[in-house]
Amino acid sequence: MKENFFERCYQIVVQIPYGRVTTYGSIAKYLGAAKSARTVGYAMVASHTKNIPSHRVVNRNGYLTGKHHFGGCNLMQQLLENEGIIIANDQIQNFETVFWDPSKEI
DNA sequence: TCAATGACCTGCC
């Protein structure tokens, strides 16, 4: 299945602390492929089938673009709110506060 | 093998 690229994304997502979120671009940039942000999102699709907290990954604007890929629709929002993250209209309010940069934290 | 798609990002008008 050659999940080499995917495992890279997983390694970042699983290392996201509790109550923190990151963006596709940050993960892609950390992987050395800042222009491959779309591919990172693709890995997230496959990650939802595994034990990867992909709900902590959002786009640059802090919008839950992939919430509909979860079991339901409000599931992703519920998970984030459960970690203390404030969400309104499928958008993270304190996004700058809960933002977690892998290239800086790791 | 070729073509189309996708949980995106950056640049230009």
Add this chain to the structure above:
DNA sequence: GGGCAGGCCATTG
């Protein structure tokens, strides 16, 4: 400052 279009990488049909 806001909106539109193009591009990049990987997977799937």
